Amino acid sequence: MRRGARRVGDVALELVGIDALGERRHVMVDGAPRATSALTLSHWPATPSPPELARDTSCEIALAALAARWRLPAAVDAATNDHLDEDGACALFVLCAPALAAAHGVLLAEAARAGDFDVVTSEAAGFVAWTLRALFDPERSPLAAGASRRGEAWTAHAYAEALAELPALLEHPGRAVARYGDEASAWRAGTAALATGRLRLLRDPELDFVIIEADDALLGGRFARIGHGHALPVHPAVLHGAAEESRVLVHWGDRWCYYDRYETWVRTVSRPRLLRRELGPLAAELSAAEPGAISWSADYCGTLVPVLAPLGGASDLAPEVVVAMIRRHLAGAPPAWDPSRRQGALLAYGATH
Numbered sequence: 631m632r633r634g635a636r637r638v639g640d641v642a643l644e645l646v647g648i649d650a651l652g653e654r655r656h657v658m659v660d661g662a663p664r665a666t667s668a669l670t671l672s673h674w675p676a677t678p679s680p681p682e683l684a685r686d687t688s689c690e691i692a693l694a695a696l697a698a699r700w701r702l703p704a705a706v707d708a709a710t711n712d713h714l715d716e717d718g719a720c721a722l723f724v725l726c727a728p729a730l731a732a733a734h735g736v737l738l739a740e741a742a743r744a745g746d747f748d749v750v751t752s753e754a755a756g757f758v759a760w761t762l763r764a765l766f767d768p769e770r771s772p773l774a775a776g777a778s779r780r781g782e783a784w785t786a787h788a789y790a791e792a793l794a795e796l797p798a799l800l801e802h803p804g805r806a807v808a809r810y811g812d813e814a815s816a817w818r819a820g821t822a823a824l825a826t827g828r829l830r831l832l833r834d835p836e837l838d839f840v841i842i843e844a845d846d847a848l849l850g851g852r853f854a855r856i857g858h859g860h861a862l863p864v865h866p867a868v869l870h871g872a873a874e875e876s877r878v879l880v881h882w883g884d885r886w887c888y889y890d891r892y893e894t895w896v897r898t899v900s901r902p903r904l905l906r907r908e909l910g911p912l913a914a915e916l917s918a919a920e921p922g923a924i925s926w927s928a929d930y931c932g933t934l935v936p937v938l939a940p941l942g943g944a945s946d947l948a949p950e951v952v953v954a955m956i957r958r959h960l961a962g963a964p965p966a967w968d969p970s971r972r973q974g975a976l977l978a979y980g981a982t983h
Contacts, residue, residue: 636706637699638692639728645793646708647786656708657725660688660718668703671695671721673896675969686898689720689742693735696728714766714785716745716759719792726793734800747893748867750817756867757803758796760813765792772809813865816853820864823848824872829864831873837960838904840875841953846883856889857929857937876903879956886945888938888956895934897969905965906931909938912959919955921946931966 643657651666658667662674670677671691673684683694694700709725711718720742724731731738740755745763750756764770766788768780773791778784799806807814823829828848832841844863854862862869863882870891879888890906909928916926916938924946929936938956945952 636702638695638702638725639699639732640702641707642727642729643709643725644707645722645726645786645790646710647782647789648710648712649782649786651708651710654708655703655706656710657702657706659692659709659711659721659725660715661712664712668706671725673898675895675897676971684897684899686893686896686900687717687721687739687742687746689717689724690739692721692724693731693739696724696732696735711789712782712785714788716762716766717742719762719766719789719796720745722789723793723796727797730797730800737800737803744867746896747891748865748870750867750871753814754803756814756817757806757810758799761795761799761803761806761810762792763813764810765795813853816851817865817867820848820850820854820868821871823864824868829868829872833873833875834957835875837877837957838875839877839879839957839960840873842869842873842878842880844880844882846885848882856887857933857935860887860889860937860939861885861943862887874901877960879953881949881952884944884946886939886943886952890931890936892935894967895932895969906936906967907960907963908966909936909959911963912956913938915959916940916945916947916952916955919947919951 646654646656653666655666655668657669657671658664659671661672662677663670670679671683672679672688673686673691679691683691683700685691685694709722711722720738723738737754737758740751741758744750744755744759765773771788773788828845830843848863850861850863853865856862856866862880869878869880876891876894878891894903894906908931913926913928924940926938926940928938
């Protein structure tokens with residue numbers, strides 16, 4: 631290694647919107663590299679992140695690069711991302727404010743996990759993630775009222791505002807509850823339901839599969855959603871806090887929702903996860919088995935969080951029939967998505983955002 635080589639943390643990189651990069655060499659975080667990306671720090675499928683830095687989230691990858699003082703390619707002084715999410719914001723903060731990131735690394739990593747995976751390890755991490763999520767949500771964001779909240783210019787603006795807010799947010803995450811506490815309230819309500827036995831779990835470790843039975847009286851609200859807005863009885867972070875399985879089937883009343891967790895779309899290293907199966911054939915089988923006119927729908931397996939559910943959410947099938955058919959499919963269908971290989975990942979992402 632030559633003397634004087636610049637390393638991650640030696641300088642604060644400049645946040646540059648994807649629309650303003652031009653031919654500028656840069657670090658791409660939490661996404662797929664562009665033609666002028668000189669370094670990629672991302673957990674996305676098949677991205678060329680240094681294998682020595684592999685972690686579950688892109689924020690953790692960036693923190694690992696900071697801790698290792700990873701060498702920056704020549705003439706790189708900018709960092710970017712092309713889509714808005716909480717993990718991306720935390721990873722950008724690591725590169726653009728390395729001293730503060732080093733001081734708050736644990737909370738940043740937890741917030742990234744809460745944002746990407748809906749795994750809440752502390753209230754503080756949840757507050758950070760949910761505040762960022764509210765900033766990025768076109769329907770709830772207080773940023774740039776009246777302006778367009780779509781496209782590359784909005785992404786750059788929202789990230790700049792998020793990075794400006796993060797120092798105070800990391801120092802005092804609880805203060806955000808006054809402004810963005812609605813999602814925190816939904817998570818707390820679901821956590822209380824779990825503690826009182828209104829959610830019951832049946833685990834199948836061999837299939838990396840969990841069945842969650844919920845009282846049909848539970849009201850999930852706007853934050854009890856998964857995938858493209860499919861309803862759940864509680865906030866997904868409540869389910870993921872109770873069970874780490876990759877494949878989740880939720881049943882409440884006559885309603886069903888099966889999904890593959892986001893951790894199976896990206897490359898993770900903390901625990902082995904079984905590869906996804908294509909859900910379309912299973913949807914066809916369940917539709918054929920329905921005694922009435924109900925049909926099931928399924929997302930493509932390369933969707934970030936593919937969901938299998940009856941159209942309208944309700945099924946006339948007996949619960950034991952639904953469970954048996956899903957188990958049989960998971961056990962016998964061939965793998966259909968491997969995040970270690972490039973297989974239309976960018977197309978899948980673009981189709982769902």
